[in-house]
Amino acid sequence: MSEPFKTAALMKELMAKYYDLGEESRRKGIPVVWVTAVFPVEIIYAMDLYPYYPENFGALASARKVADKLSMAAEAKGYFNDLCGYARCGIGDAYSLEHPVGKILSPDLLLCCNTQCGSLPKWFEAAGRFYNKPYFLWDSPMIEDETSDIKQNYLIKQLYELIDFLEITTKRRFDINKLQEVVALSSQATALWNDCLEMAALKPAPFGFFDACIHMAPIVVWRGRQEAVDYYRQLKAELEARLEKKIYAIPNERHKVYFDHIPVWPRLRWFADMFAANDTLVAASQYTHAWAMNFDPARPLETLAEHYPHQFVNRGVDYRLKLKMDFMRHYNCDGFILFSNRSCKPNSIGLYDKKRMLTEMTGLPGLVFEGDMSDLRFFSEGQIKTLFETYFEQLV
């Protein structure tokens, strides 16, 4: 991981502001809307509602190493420890009397898109019953390869239904011009985010995946607001300045690898240090690129329907293999890491086959490791260390 960024202070400020805004919204009676990470939040911002990301809460609890405690509170209620770690954190916190990372903000409405997985809708449904609040699902069909008009129309029609749902439940007017402005801001921020991620292609690079995992918080929660644009403009400027001063993400970059997925949050630093000690930069991941979208503000609803459901998790095997290979080529990677994440089944299916196919197609060595993005009860340090060290010995 790079030495601390000046921008980090701004991020701290921005995140505090985001959480304060949640409390303030609750006090002022502005509806708190639960949303999934890959959801057209622009509609919520355009209606001056407050979007809250329970997945972000899960990631925070995971990074602070309390996912197991929260999970056990959910397990005591009958939720299996094999479910998504974020869901176990959110559900556990709702049932728990102790809140080690602050109490999860309860929703007035719940909006979910099933483009990421099948667990999120179930979690949101359960939360809808628990808090007794209305729930809306933006149902996305699987988009194997190319989309079709039928699928596109289905997605757009549902966005109209979503707007009706929001107008009725919140008694606020939706304004398409306002949405256009929000989408334009979103587009600026996602483009700037992409510019920052792109810097990892330089060799040596001033920015890598582990940095991106820290700096992604604003693109998730502030996307659609000026705050995100300002933040990534500043981060990009800082990265450019670092390049001039020859400050790089790791001290001695010899190799670049592609990392397929969410990091192991409670071991982010451990992984970052291990890669750095082996002179290897994790350059890219489809995960951090999920918010590097390119919207067309002139067609606000259409562009949202075109981008969000087309994320990698909702695509077929061939598309996903090609995407990984494109990243590897673009970032000039010497190998790739596939994370079999106990918490995230849709991303962990078929990894050994994918590894074999990717190696056959690219000639690059790959590694599959097993663990959990949230919960250290499913993390075996000795075995993972041996796996990775063998892999580094293979790269040399």
Added chain:
Amino acid sequence: MYVAGIDIGSIYSKAVILKNNQVAASLVKRTGGEIRTISHRIMDEALTPLGIQLEDLKSIVATGYGRISVPFAEKQVTEITCFGRGTAQLFPDVRTVIDIGGQDSKGIKIDERGRVTDFVMNDKCAAGTGRFLEVMANALEVNLEDMGPLALQSESPEEIGITCTVFAESQVISLVGEGRRKVDIVAGIHQAIAERIYGLLKMLKIEERIAITGGGAKNIGLVHELEKRLGTELIVPEEPQLIGAHGAALMAMEMAMHRKGG
């Protein structure tokens, strides 16, 4: 010129001393207690008959799960890489190595120089490892060394589920309680372990010839079950537990030669 490889495994620790590429001494000792102490003790025991001391070794490479805690090692290398190297030197035509150690089992693909080209390892679970066999031998009150030969005597092995060591152990205890034949239970255990390891190996593109190393290779019942599934004869080294330490010693020799040459 003397060099050494030391392999600190979860159950056994091993050392190989090479003198000009020939094995001068080797030792297998149960790991227990503090690794630093064990490392010193095993080296002393291996070196004393040779009349030399630690300082006389030109290079030492440590491997195994305890590799980081060996205080006198010049370098740490993972056991996967070491097993690859060790096997290739002894059996140059081997392309796949099955290593069954105390806490993990591994499949390792190697090229003609013993370089690792691909590998798999069991996840966070003892099922399918040496530790599993130990637990089962204890539950059955059978000596670990007798497990393999016993398994070969069975004509109708019991079905043992092996998703988890703890569950399998209670299943074995129940079978004993029901008065099932010990040989059939033992055979069932071997089938289950072999199935598990075979499942792991299938993640690799298995190529012949195949060698089996680690403590598990000393179990004739397990070797037999794996051979049935793989449809080929496995190469079993004379001292299968020493291959990792041997590989480490070869790397130590390389480092010492490099230094000498440079």
